[in-house]
Amino acid sequence: MGWSIFLTKQVLNWVGSLDDVMFDHYEAARQELEARGPGLGRPWVDSLRASRQSNMKELRIPGANAHRRTGLMELYETSQSVHPRGGYDKSRVAAVRKKMRSVERAYRLAELREAQQLNQTELGNKIGIGQRTVSKIEHGEIERSRIETIRKYVEALGGEIQVVARFGDEAYTIA
Structure with missing residues (x-):
């Protein structure tokens, strides 16, 4: 609709x-x-x-x-x-929408962290990264982050990460 x-x-x-x-x-x-x-x-x-x-x-x-x-x-x-x-x-608007979807996903991560009453520094200390790296993740700069860093972030909040490779209609869970 x-x-x-x-x-x-x-x-x-x-x-x-x-x-x-x-x-x-x-x-x-x-x-x-x-x-x-x-x-x-x-x-x-x-x-x-x-x-x-x-x-x-x-x-x-x-x-x-x-x-x-x-x-x-x-x-x-x-x-x-x-x-x-x-x-x-x-094409410009499609690029903005793609970037904003990334920002939206990152915004949800920040909401999850805040729901656990953790600030960025506390979460960073818990998983062995700096506050600045946590901030980058929460501002949509996930593409530049290592998968291991994202995994630690998600697990520190009680979640689980899956890495899925998609090829057309086929999807493979690889981690």
Whole structure:
């Protein structure tokens, strides 16, 4: 099921004022929200708690300063959608979505750590790495981390890691 996003006039003006980099981030978040619906959360969007409308979302754009970071969007379950600029660079937006999914996964790791009432330094000490490395993992820089470091991180929080290699429709668990 797809979701359509309706933008207020103020948000349309805001979107029109974004530079290309910020617009690519906006478009990636808009597409993710349209695809996944109101269940989508941080780091992509936040729910508006004081809104009279139940499906209002606040868009979060990483790297933007505070007054340019958010826009309000309302979701409706429908098949109609209008793009605010009429078009965008699909390859740039796809790259932003891929990066943001990595950030989203890392954000979940930080939430798990916080739920165990550990700060980054404490977790780092527990698994023999520095706070800075924990921070990098929690900011989506997992690709540069060793599998052993990620395994220790996950196990310190009570989890288990699996390494799966995918080749088309086939998947092989290798660790």
